[in-house]
Amino acid sequence: MMRSGIALILAAAVVLPLALSGNAYYSGLAAYAAILGLFGLSVNLTVGYLGYISFGHAAFYGLGAYAAGLLVTKRGFNFWLALLLAPLPAAALGALVGFASARVGGAYFAIATLTTAEILRLVAANWMDMTRGPLGLLVQRPRVAAIESFGLVFHQYYLAICLLVLALSLEIVRRLIKSPVGRSWATIRESSALAESLGMPAVRQRVVNIALSGALAGLAGALFVPRTLVLTPELFSPTLSATGLLIAILGGKATLFGPLLGGLTFALLPEVLRFIDEYRIAIFALVLLLVVRLQPSGLVAFIPRLRGDVVKAPAFPAGDPALQFRPAETLSATGLTRRFGGLTAVEDISLAIAPRELVGIIGPNGAGKTTCLSLLSGFLSPSEGAVTFGGVTISDGAPHAAARSGLIRTFQQTAVTPRNSVYENVLAATYNRQPEHVWACLIQNAAYRKREAQRAAQAMACIALVGLRHRADDLAGSLPYGELKMLSIAAALAANPRLLLLDEPAAGLNHTEANQLSVLLRKLRDLGLTVGVIDHNLRMMMALCDRIIVLDRGRLLASGSAAEVRANPAVIKAYLGPGWNKGDAHALS
Ligand SMILES: Nc1ncnc2c1ncn2[C@@H]1O[C@H](COP(=O)(O)OP(=O)(O)OP(=O)(O)O)[C@@H](O)[C@H]1O
Numbered sequence: 220m221m222r223s224g225i226a227l228i229l230a231a232a233v234v235l236p237l238a239l240s241g242n243a244y245y246s247g248l249a250a251y252a253a254i255l256g257l258f259g260l261s262v263n264l265t266v267g268y269l270g271y272i273s274f275g276h277a278a279f280y281g282l283g284a285y286a287a288g289l290l291v292t293k294r295g296f297n298f299w300l301a302l303l304l305a306p307l308p309a310a311a312l313g314a315l316v317g318f319a320s321a322r323v324g325g326a327y328f329a330i331a332t333l334t335t336a337e338i339l340r341l342v343a344a345n346w347m348d349m350t351r352g353p354l355g356l357l358v359q360r361p362r363v364a365a366i367e368s369f370g371l372v373f374h375q376y377y378l379a380i381c382l383l384v385l386a387l388s389l390e391i392v393r394r395l396i397k398s399p400v401g402r403s404w405a406t407i408r409e410s411s412a413l414a415e416s417l418g419m420p421a422v423r424q425r426v427v428n429i430a431l432s433g434a435l436a437g438l439a440g441a442l443f444v445p446r447t448l449v450l451t452p453e454l455f456s457p458t459l460s461a462t463g464l465l466i467a468i469l470g471g472k473a474t475l476f477g478p479l480l481g482g483l484t485f486a487l488l489p490e491v492l493r494f495i496d497e498y499r500i501a502i503f504a505l506v507l508l509l510v511v512r513l514q515p516s517g518l519v520a521f522i523p524r525l526r527g528d529v530v531k532a533p534a535f536p537a538g539d540p541a542l543q544f545r546p547a548e549t550l551s552a553t554g555l556t557r558r559f560g561g562l563t564a565v566e567d568i569s570l571a572i573a574p575r576e577l578v579g580i581i582g583p584n585g586a587g588k589t590t591c592l593s594l595l596s597g598f599l600s601p602s603e604g605a606v607t608f609g610g611v612t613i614s615d616g617a618p619h620a621a622a623r624s625g626l627i628r629t630f631q632q633t634a635v636t637p638r639n640s641v642y643e644n645v646l647a648a649t650y651n652r653q654p655e656h657v658w659a660c661l662i663q664n665a666a667y668r669k670r671e672a673q674r675a676a677q678a679m680a681c682i683a684l685v686g687l688r689h690r691a692d693d694l695a696g697s698l699p700y701g702e703l704k705m706l707s708i709a710a711a712l713a714a715n716p717r718l719l720l721l722d723e724p725a726a727g728l729n730h731t732e733a734n735q736l737s738v739l740l741r742k743l744r745d746l747g748l749t750v751g752v753i754d755h756n757l758r759m760m761m762a763l764c765d766r767i768i769v770l771d772r773g774r775l776l777a778s779g780s781a782a783e784v785r786a787n788p789a790v791i792k793a794y795l796g797p798g799w800n801k802g803d804a805h806a807l808s
Pocket residue numbers: 559562563564582583584585586587588589590591
C-alpha cells in the first residue's frame with residue numbers, strides 16, 4: 220500500500236500539472252499542500268517515529284528557505300541547484316540540536332527547537348545587510364526556459380517538482396522506517412534503556428533522525444521560496460512550528476501518509492471556508508479540535524488502507540528453528556563496588572561466569588542483585604572495580620557497547636514496544652546482529668535485502684523458540700504477562716547474545732509458566748548460550764541453575780551448587796533472620 224501511495228503521487232506529478240494547465244490558483248494551492256505535507260512528514264519523523272515533540276521545526280524550514288534564497292541572491296546560484304543544497308545546513312542544525320538534547324531527553328529537545336527558531340528569527344530580523352530584515356529578501360521566480368519551450372508554464376512545472384520532491388521524500392522515509400534504523404527509532408521511542416540493552420545506540424539514532432527531519436523541513440522551506448518570493452523572519456515563527464506539529468498530529472502520528480492528509484487539510488480548508496470570511500479561522504480551529512478530539516489517531520484512521528504501518532510476520536518454516544549463538548566468553552567482575560550517595564548497594568564483589576554456565580543470583584530484597592546485574596551489563600558504572608567480558612573491559616562503555624559485545628540483559632519491569640506486534644518487536648531486536656548504516660537502509664541493494672531476509676528468519680526462529688508462534692502478529696500490548704516475559708526473552712535472543720542476563724524473569728509467572736521458563740533456559744544453555752538469572756523463585760532457581768551466587772546487603776555471601784548453598788548456614792541466616800533453626804532450611808529448597 221505504501222508503495223502504491225507513493226506511485227499515486229508520482230502519477231499526480233504528471234497528471235495534475237496538465238489537468239490544471241489553465242488554473243494557476245489551484246495549481247499553486249496543490250503545490251502548497253505538497254509543501255505542507257512535506258513539512259508535516261519531517262515533523263512526524265521526529266514527533267511520531269522518535270517520540271520527541273518539537274516546538275520549533277520552523278527553525279529548519281526557515282533555514283532551508285533562507286539558505287536557498289541567499290545562495291540565489293548573494294552567490295548567484297541557480298535556484299534549482301540551491302534547492303538541492305538548502306537541506307544541508309538544516310540537517311547540520313538538526314544534528315547539532317539533536318546532539319545537544321538527545322542525551323538529556325525529549326523535554327529539552329522541545330525547548331531547544333523553540334529557542335533555536337527564535338534565535339534564527341532574531342538573526343533574520345536584525346542582519347539587515349544579509350537578509351534585509353523585516354523588509355524581506357526578494358527572490359526572482361526561477362523560470363526554466365528549456366521546460367517552457369515545451370509549452371508548459373511556471374505554475375505547472377513548479378507543481379510537478381513539488382510533487383516529485385514529496386514522492387522522493389516519502390520513499391526515503393518509507394525505506395528508513397522499514398529498516399533496522401527506523402525500527403530502532405520505535406524501540407527508542409518506547410524506552411531508551413530497552414533500546415540500549417538490545418545494542419541500539421540511542422543518542423546516535425536520535426541524532427540521525429533529527430538531522431534527517433531537519434533536512435526534509437529545510438527542503439520544504441526551500442520549495443516554498445518560489446511560491447512566496449519574499450523571505451521574511453516570519454518563516455521562523457512559532458505559528459509555523461505549531462502548524463507543522465498540528466499537521467503531523469492531525470494527519471496521524473507515526474504514519475507515512477497521515478501528514479499528507481494533514482497538509483492537504485491545512486492548505487485547502489482555509490480556502491474552502493473563504494466564503495464565510497471573518498468566521499473562517501474560528502471554524503477551521505473548530506474542525507481541527509473536533510478531529511483531534513474524536514479521532515486521536517488522526518485523519519489517516521478514517522482511511523485504514525493508508526495506515527500501512529503493520530509488518531506481517533512471514534510464514535514459519537516447518538520443524539525446529541535453527542538458531543546459532545556466537546562463541547561464549549567469560550564474564551569477570553573484580554572488586555565491584557557501587558555507591559548511591561551514602562548507601563553502598565554493592566560492595567567488593569568479585570565473580571566470574573564461565574562459558575555455557577547457567578548461573579543464578581539470589582538474595583533477599585535489597586541485597587544488590589539488580590545493581591550487580593546493571594554493573595555487569597554496563598548500565599551502571601562501578602564506583603570501584605571493573606567488569607571484563609572476553610577479556611575486554613566493558614564497565615566504562617555505554618550499555619549498547621556491552622550489548623554489541625554480546626552481553627544482553629532484560630529488565631525486572633518487562634519492557635516491550637506495546638503498539639508493535641510480537642514479530643515487529645523481535646525483528647527490531649535483530650538490529651544488534653548486523654547494525655546497518657543509514658545509507659545502506661536508503662539504498663537497499665541486493666546484499667542489504669539478503670541481510671533483511673536473514674534478520675526476518677532469525678526473528679521468526681527466536682519467536683518459535685520461546686513458543687510464541689501463534690502470537691507473532693498480535694500486538695505486544697495485548698499479551699498476558701507470562702507471554703510478555705517470553706517476548707522479552709525472544710527479543711534478547713534476537714539481539715545475538717553470547718551471555719544473557721535475566722532480571723527476575725519468573726516474577727509474576729504461575730507454576731506452569733515458571734516450569735516452561737526453566738525448560739527454555741535449560742534449552743538455551745544446551746544450545747551454547749551462557750545464562751545468568753536473578754530471581755526470587757528459590758524452588759525454580761535451585762532446580763534450574765548449575766551454580767548459585769548469593770548476595771546479601773551488597774556483599775557476596777556464597778557461591779556453589781544448589782546443595783552447597785542450601786546447606787550454608789550464612790545463607791539460611793540471611794534469608795530467615797538470626798533466629799533460624801536447621802528445620803527451617805527447607806524454605807530454601
Ligand atoms: N539508582 C539508585 N539510587 C539509589 N539507591 C539505589 C538505586 N538503585 C538501587 N538502590 C538501592 O540499592 C540497594 C540494592 O538495590 P537492588 O535493587 O540492587 O536490590 P535487589 O537485590 O535487586 O532487590 P529486589 O530483590 O527487591 O529487586 C537498595 O537499598 C536500593 O534502594
